[in-house]
Amino acid sequence: MATTLFDVRKSAIHRLNPVTKLIALLAIIVTVFAIPLWWVAGLIVVLVVAPAAVISGSGGRLLSLSLKILIPIILVLFIVQGLTFPGGKTVIWEWGIIDITTEGLMFALGIGSRIIVLVLASILLVLTTHPGDLMSALTERGMSPKFAYIISSTLQLIPAFRERADSILLAQQARGLSLKGSPVRRVKVMLPLLSPLVLGMFTDVEERSTAMEARAFGSTAKRTSLIPVPDTLVQRIARWLFVVLALAAVATPIALGLL
Amino acid sequence: MDVSFDEVSFTYPSGVEAVKRVSLDIPSGQRFAIVGQNGAGKTTLVRHLNGIFQPTSGTVHVGDWTTTGHTIAELSARVGYVFQNPDEQLFARKVIDDVAFGPKNLGFEPDRAEALVAAALERTGLTAEAQTHPHHLSLSERKRVALAAVLAMDTPVVVLDEPTTGQDEHGVRMIASIVQSLEFQGRTVIAITHDMDFCAENFERVVAMAQGEILADGTPADVFAQDAVLDTARVEAPQLARLADALGWTNRPLTVDSFVDALPAHRQ
């Protein structure tokens, strides 16, 4: 069973070519970091990310996952930078030795808006793209099949290894191993737990690589793929458009002399 | 030490009901086997004995303890559990150190621990391999190291989870003799097994399970005589019982001796 966040649905966003979505994501990230104005990030969320999320039907999961990641970061960002930003001069609120500066809050707003876009857009991609499809699409475009193998295989192995780690923990506890005690004792406990895990996992690797060689993984032939990756002319054009937009975003502030 | 399950049910967090209202009394010193296909709830049930699982409802007693009141580490002094896969527990650089791990954790006196370790190695035929790295042994031998490691803890109850898988003939015989000798010491042996011949020849009581429930409970002769039970539990009768059945005999001898003894009576 895969451990990814992929949300099984059949929306228009889900059906897009994974590379189209990946390039769109990169263009969005480049744009918000290249034009470092908080309202640009805000516009992208409102005009691009939010509509895409609604169309995909995964908006609810996007919101709950993103908030879990974002709330602590944004909170810490505003408190720390509001209070201690080195360039802070204009004090808007003070209480004893604590003072909050406008510059600090503006800095937090600038950084925070970009982090919000980065997190929302990335998670939306992960929610709407099956990792297997993303890997096939990238392999088709010349990425080494070894990358595809490693990523897909790790995603499927993690649950199995977590199970084995649990099992080892239980086996050693059943032999009287106690997890209580000082930190030094607990570091010592790592050995009977990690050593069978590592040895078992790496012994498996030897078998697995043999099995893969038997299935021509070492072949130098050009790979084919059983399942075709869907693509359309519109998407092909859109991908080039995203690249142009991203480049324009990088050039604009420099051309306008804003930096 | 007596153990008992009283109306024990267990449901996994995923919602799968693995054990359903199981009640069993296993008296001290019994050789007790559980059979059934993978997923029947056998392992889930016996893992209650050392507190790996706590019942969703019902109670599990080990001697005068109720398992809910004790940690896995505490219960390990009473219930020794040999896991199916030895590679999930062997970690030391020498066989002898791995076998000594349990007794050390239980805080035994050094003299007693040493004697127990030596006896366990002897019993499992591993004395000559005491200084070897467990990884350098065959799977069959590694399984015996894991067994020795539990025997050395000197627990009144010993649980064996599929002790004969991956064993060659020599290994199976050695495990059979260990099961017999544990009984002499008055220790309770509880085994899960897919090897029906091993089961019929070495255990005095057999329970067949399917879908978390007990289908039959009795002597091997009782249980292996019930075709409907064997069908539901998806187990095959021992080889000679199947032969007797194919020959149209009404009795089903389970061991080589009882089969051969029955032959003269059938002679035409």
Add this chain to the structure above:
Amino acid sequence: MIDLTDVSYAYPDTDRFVLSHINLNVPAGTVAGIVGASGSGKTTLAKIISGFVPHVDGGQLEGTVVVDGATVADVTLAEAVSHVGLVIQSPFNQISGAKFTVREELAFGLENLGVAREEMAERVAEVAELLGITSLLERSPYALSGGQQQLVAIASMIIMRTPVLVMDEPTSQLDPGGTRMVFDVMSSLRDTGITLVIFEHKLEHLREHADVIHVLADHQLIASGPARSMLADPRLEEWGIGSTRFTTAARAARDRGLLAKNVELPVSLQDAVPLFEEFDAKRGA
């Protein structure tokens, strides 16, 4: 189809030969069973036949190994594996992990070889049909039972269309239900004309599926013969391989004078039934 002549082998950095002076011949289209106690060198022999020794494991290999007309030491591993498929003990490790459905997992090897999409689809459907796993095609390979996983593992090798298939204890990690599933497909495999080499502990099943049995003990191929007589051979006890209860019971009956002295000992249920039919059912009741 398979010819090993005077083959000896030692792993890297050791002088100890795990196999010595092995001579083995397996004719095309037959099923050879190889039995041996734990640690007798079965896995090493499986790797020698399939070319992983010496191509991957290195070490010292003497003698010649010819499979499907190719001398294994003289060709690349890529070519060697095009002649022989290998199914390893653990289905969990046989599954590549690179694919999220059984359908794609089966095609993994063909993708690596660059086989055209239409042909892949055809071969996947064909092999799934042969092994009876068509209904599993859209499932995740990791969500299957051990027996089903082993069938997928075997299918993923069959699809490569190698003329020889080596199976190293393919049922050792399965329950009786899974074991039966795997042995059942061996009959279907026979009909495809493939040459099979099976390393196995389960003698009763081996009797039903192998033509010739070879015995591995003390690092040597110590004996071979037709399945029934070889598997009932009393020397198997000394070699740590044992015997089925059918054999032991018939031997005991013979020694007590209940069966003829020259009786051919049984290995499986099918062998045993005619032998004991003279012992009337009703009388025993």
Add this chain to the structure above:
Amino acid sequence: MSSTTTTPAATNKTRNRILVAAGTVIIVATYLYLVVGQPTEIAQSSFSQSGLIAIAGYVIGAILLAMGAIHRLPTATVAMVPVAIALNIVVGQLVSVIGLPLYLDSIGTVLVSALAGPAAGVVTGILTNVIWGLTLSPIALPYAVVQVIIGVMAGYAARLGMFRLFYLAPVAGAVTGFVAAMVSAPISAFVFGGATGGGTGAIVGAFQAMGNSLLASTTLQGLLSDPLDKAITFTVVVLILAALPSRFRQRFPFVREHNVFGRKTQVVQHQTSTTEA
């Protein structure tokens, strides 16, 4: 080892070298530009492209390095990488179960580097963060370069024989942690404004309150935790490796070639390999 035809392999080799060199140059240039070349006023305003340069430079550099490295890996090593990544993640979680105040989330990377060399470490490192991005949180992605550096440094530490002696490993770990802290600081500063987590954010705030710049504060924060964490990581790895049977360790070609764990019988070979490294 399986043989490959010579001509494409040779051209691949040149291409891979160029990729690795380009990746390294870009990462170093990015760091220097952000730390040295950047006027302080700009670095202290959110209105600058420092964030873009930090992300783009590091990510592109790491990808080029990984592309150059992956082609060198034989199938046996490729099959090992998922296990190492899973180990990073599973041990990271196990540590929190046991209740240790550490991350220990690069044990797999260091282990694979010690057994299969820096190239394997690079691939393990970058893909660990990709997997984190796919399964937990995308904020791991910009930090991929840090795991890459841990992989490279652990691999070279292994070549230099730092895993032969029990007390050398923590030293190599501390050095690796030092470099990791330096390299990750610009990302923490320019991309995340110092706010990567509750505890770390508070420490960054404290350093800023003492009058340090944002970049200086994230660097100091990193130096407080990374060298210690990596020293412990390397120690745990050396302990695990020592517990594994020597026959298992010696099966890895990298271990044999560079005599990673030392061996009395191979003194001559040992000297040649260390001079090469």
